[in-house]
Amino acid sequence: MASKVYEWLDSRLKLKTVERTLLDEPIPGGASWIYVFGSATLFLFLLQAITGMFLALYYAPTPDHAYDSVTFIENEIAFGPFVRGLHHWGASGMVVAIGLHMLQVFLYGAYKPPRELLWMVGVVLFLITLGFAFTGYLLPWDQNAYWATQIGINMVGTVPVIGDLAVRVLRGGETLGALTLSRFFAVHVLFLPATIAVLILLHLFILRCVGPAGPWRGGAERRKSGESEEPSYGLVERRLRISEPFYPRQVSMDAVVMLAIFACLSLLALTVSFPLTDKADPSDTTFVPIPEWYFLFYYQLLKYVHGPLEPLATWILPALFFLGLLFWPFLDRNPARHPAARPAALAAGTGFLLLVFVLLGISLRDLHAVPRTDPAVARGKALYVQFGCAGCHRIHGEGGAVGPDLSYVGDTRPDRDWHLRHFRDPQAVSPGSFMPKFPLTDRQIGDVTGYMLSLKRPT
Ligand code: HEC
Structure with a gap:
């Protein structure tokens, strides 16, 4: 019966062709656990989309009701805290997954020709994810949300020429208020999801055009990059030359990782609470907000620059960083993919990571020292x-x-x-x-x- 239905559908929809296109993508060097981060990111995005839809059933994007509607989800709705927890931790998870995905691509030199466009679309996807984080943070309309967003918007205001306009566009009015909230909500649930969906498809489309990069020691790769004299690794060397279809091994590795992620997020959602601070009070200018952990290192950096140097941290460095990241495949002209043959790129990457983790460490230590509200x-x-x-x-x-x-x-x-x-x-x-x-x-x-x-x- 089932096979009859399948045959009927196949005769209409050419399912077998679709199946082959989806599952037979060759992976040079064979399936590997190191390739799971892309699909992990995609999985987390879908999880955010689904939990977000359920939160939107109850959430009200107005200053009068936003805070209460989130409290309502937390206290009155069956599975409300669980779904909100998944969405909250899922956002962190997505940033982590993207970070690991980019690290892997960076380490493997997988952004090098012919995959420059794949990398660039990836960087834009990363920026959109940060856009989700920024707009989503305001929505609960508690003190933290309000004042952290205020800081973010003020930083945008330091950009010369377009700063004022950008602030007005972001805020929707003279102050952070009802217009800002509905604007952030619309961007969070309509504009960004539509944009990211198109770009994810583009990312996957380009991936299928250029194919996955595979390990850095493929034979063809070596010849191309001119690293001819390398020791032979026997078995390993032979394995690298072959390729393996996406299904079944890579698919099952991806599935295992997705399950593991879901298990971790569920555990976090059930056990770690992240209570709202007080309802946003625009008159309480003494409130010191704490940003999400993945913005903490940057928050710490901001503390070190004052006066005339301020624009350096509020926009010059971030702008240079993202431009550099976007055009990285063209800045890094070294054709080799093996990390040992790319000392400059690796030093740059390691230096950046060190800086981030040191700043994050200092910031966490400082936060710990601040007395929290009882x-x-x-x-x-x-x-x-x-x-x-x-x-x-x-x-x-x-x-x-x-x-x-x-x-x-x-x-x-x-x-x-x-x-x-x-x-x-x-x-x-x-x-x-x-x-x-x-x-x-x-x-x-x-x-x-x-x-x-x-x-x-x-x-
Ligand atoms: C029906 C009006 C009314 C309500 C409702 C009310 N209070 Fe009072 N409260 C008063 C009056 C009148 C006084 C002054 C007389 C006294 O000290 O009892 C007072 C005094 C106080 C004082 C002492 C202030 C001082 O400086 O001496 C505190 C503290 C206080 N209230 C807290 C509360 C809290 C907390 C609530 C809610 C649980 C509350 N009140 C509800 C009428 C009210």
Whole structure:
């Protein structure tokens, strides 16, 4: 029955031809675990696309609702935290996979003629991925998202001539607000996916035109690059000369890696939480945002340059880096592919990686030293919202004026015990007070008190 259906479909759709085109691509030197990063990246992209579609079912791209809709996904939706976790860690995974893919291509000299276009489209794909990361970061509309994006946009503003225009295009208005959010959302879920889909197809199309590069010691390759006198490696040497179709061994290696990636991401999504910071508050200019880990090294670099040198880090170096990366196949004129015959390229690559990891290391150490907001304070703040304290109290201009202004209550009433007693029974502490006695548990009273004590004048 199944074979009948297949035959019928094949007679209409020429399935066998399609199958052959898809699966019989010869891999010079045979299948290898080192070639899995491209398909790993593709898999992660598809995972991002699918989890993103599900998140979009609930997400609302407006300043009034974005934060709440993400909180809703986290707290109320079945599998919500899991899907959001997959999307969050998947983004990191995609950056890692692309990095490894590029490293492999770099190390193998696989960007060299005739594969220059393949590399260049790859670099653009990498840039688009960073575009996804940048636009996606704003969407939860929490303090971190808001202020990290603010920094990113300010950096774009330092580019001469086009900077102002670019900032206006990015922001959509005079300040970072509703227009920015809907714009980032549209770019994140419509413009970038459409662009990346076309470029992925182009990347694969070019790959099929030029064929995979294979190992650096193929016989033909050696002759072409003029490395004639090399020791013979016997068996290995013979294996390198043959090629093997994409199916079944490379396909199964790719599949194993995809499964492993999915398992790792699921584990991360289920076990490591990444709580939102407070809802974005455009007036709180003291907030210091922390970017995603893969931007940390760059964030650290920014700390070292000030004053007239600033443009160097905000746009000159990044622009030079990406231009260099894009045109790398034309800058590196050495025809050899074996790493031992390319000391300059390897030194450049290693130097760059060293710089990145040293900066990342310093930045992680610094971050570790910064005191993080106490989770009890965050819970207390949530209770403050939940019990409608703002109906009577004002904090930084928001809320009613029935009760005392609490903006700096941590300074005026620093006594923890006083608050505990006051919340348990306001009238016992302030006779005649009409502050209601809230049905709070001891732990909740502790949390609200923690929040009250944290409300201090900036020092
Ligand atoms: C119906 C209005 C009302 C609500 C709702 C209310 N309060 Fe009050 N609150 C008052 C009044 C009136 C006072 C001043 C009298 C007193 O100290 O009890 C006060 C005093 C306080 C004080 C002492 C401030 C100071 O400087 O002496 C704190 C702290 C406080 N409230 C926190 C809260 C928190 C937290 C909530 C929400 C869980 C809350 N209040 C809800 C009316 C309210």
